[in-house]
Amino acid sequence: MTLSYGREYLAIPGPSVMPDRVLRAMNRASPNIYEGDLIDMAAGLIPDLRRVARTEHHVAIYIANGHGAWEAALANTVAPGEAVLVPATGRFGHGWADMAQGLGIETDIIDFGKSTPLDAGRVEEALRADTAGRIKAVLVTHVDTSTSIRNDVAAVRAAIDAAGHPALLMADCIASLACDVFEMDAWGVDVIVAGSQKGLMVPPGLSFVFFSPRAAEVRAAMPRVSRYWDWTPRANPQGFYQYWGGTAPTHHLFGLRESLDMIHGEGIEAVWTRHAALARAIWAACEVWGQHGPLALNMPDAAHRSHAVTSLRIGAPHGSALRGWLQDKAGVTLGIGLGMAEPNDPAWHGFFRIGHMGHVNAHMVLGVLASIDAGLKALDIPHGQGALEAASTVIAGAA
Numbered sequence: 433m434t435l436s437y438g439r440e441y442l443a444i445p446g447p448s449v450m451p452d453r454v455l456r457a458m459n460r461a462s463p464n465i466y467e468g469d470l471i472d473m474a475a476g477l478i479p480d481l482r483r484v485a486r487t488e489h490h491v492a493i494y495i496a497n498g499h500g501a502w503e504a505a506l507a508n509t510v511a512p513g514e515a516v517l518v519p520a521t522g523r524f525g526h527g528w529a530d531m532a533q534g535l536g537i538e539t540d541i542i543d544f545g546k547s548t549p550l551d552a553g554r555v556e557e558a559l560r561a562d563t564a565g566r567i568k569a570v571l572v573t574h575v576d577t578s579t580s581i582r583n584d585v586a587a588v589r590a591a592i593d594a595a596g597h598p599a600l601l602m603a604d605c606i607a608s609l610a611c612d613v614f615e616m617d618a619w620g621v622d623v624i625v626a627g628s629q630k631g632l633m634v635p636p637g638l639s640f641v642f643f644s645p646r647a648a649e650v651r652a653a654m655p656r657v658s659r660y661w662d663w664t665p666r667a668n669p670q671g672f673y674q675y676w677g678g679t680a681p682t683h684h685l686f687g688l689r690e691s692l693d694m695i696h697g698e699g700i701e702a703v704w705t706r707h708a709a710l711a712r713a714i715w716a717a718c719e720v721w722g723q724h725g726p727l728a729l730n731m732p733d734a735a736h737r738s739h740a741v742t743s744l745r746i747g748a749p750h751g752s753a754l755r756g757w758l759q760d761k762a763g764v765t766l767g768i769g770l771g772m773a774e775p776n777d778p779a780w781h782g783f784f785r786i787g788h789m790g791h792v793n794a795h796m797v798l799g800v801l802a803s804i805d806a807g808l809k810a811l812d813i814p815h816g817q818g819a820l821e822a823a824s825t826v827i828a829g830a831a
């Protein structure tokens with residue numbers, strides 16, 4: 433018997449749930465790319481994207497996923513043979529470092545492991561030790577989607593300033609933009625990278641690099657930047673095609689227009705507050721389940737937990753068994769335990785993640801939690817009782 437027929441729910445940390453409004457906006461014939469609706473609409477996307485990132489500065493759009501934005505940010509600012517400092521708190525920090533290595537950039541990695549946020553003091557030390565001025569940028573993952581750690585980006589700015597170091601501050605906000613509070617200008621961030629398929633609720637395929645005037649100066653001093661990745665024409669287009677470096681990503685743009693309308697209709701601060709409340713409900717349930725049995729939040733300190741994704745440890749084989757049960761019996765797809773163990777390691781089966789980014793509300797979160805509760809019971813995985821009560825109490829208090 434399965435109870436999975438009905439609307440399926442993809443509760444993984446990206447791609448996120450697509451709103452019907454976004455899907456409807458994309459459901460249209462190919463538009464003219466030389467005049468008409470598409471051209472009229474495009475310029476308005478830029479200020480609305482800036483409002484999401486809380487910046488007055490530049491944005492370049494790429495037809496790429498997050499990996500493309502990683503490469504774009506580096507290609508404009510760091511030349512081969514130069515170095516970046518990477519305080520890593522999970523798979524995605526190492527992923528951006530790997531991207532840098534592929535460009536011939538040296539990477540100084542400070543590995544904080546999988547359950548500890550970055551320590552800005554260590555970043556400051558590393559910058560002070562860089563008397564030769566090798567380090568061109570510090571690459572911070574705001575939310576590492578593998579571990580669900582949220583790092584204090586403003587503290588890294590303070591560390592860079594305290595060390596009196598000229599390195600750019602670059603932040604990966606792919607998982608966190610339009611989910612967790614992020615203030616590009618107020619926090620002194622020079623470059624942020626983001627993607628369309630997480631908090632922005634659009635299918636994968638667009639990515640964004642926001643950059644400050646300082647970062648633009650660093651770009652101007654680069655010996656060479658490949659034409660395709662160069663952010664200059666994209667951020668200052670003379671012709672419509674230059675926004676995209678070629679043909680516009682037509683349907684994604686109509687989807688993005690709708691999602692930005694949804695975000696600003698709700699209000700970015702309200703979007704942040706909603707994500708925070710839903711995250712607290714999830715944590716409350718997880719803490720109760722964890723009172724008896726193997727389930728535990730990966731990030732012990734709530735102050736450093738993402739509001740967009742929650743990584744959990746439950747011991748092999750329970751993680752994979754639970755994911756399988758929810759998928760087959762309840763129509764809910766949970767995230768795999770990315771980066772916690774290698775897929776050929778039996779420990780791989782001991783982790784899972786709940787994605788709660790973007791178009792997610794109270795009944796969706798309560799439904800996922802109740803489905804997990806049923807799965808724990810069906811699979812005889814020991815767990816504390818009263819998790820759903822704890823979650824609904826949080827929702828009642830927040831709404």
Ligand SMILES: *Cc1c(COP(=O)(O)O)cnc(C)c1O
Nearest residue numbers: 497498499524575577606607627
């Ligand atoms: C999803 C994600 C990426 C990678 O994005 P892709 O679109 O899969 O290339 C990078 N960093 C973070 C923090 C992410 O969440």
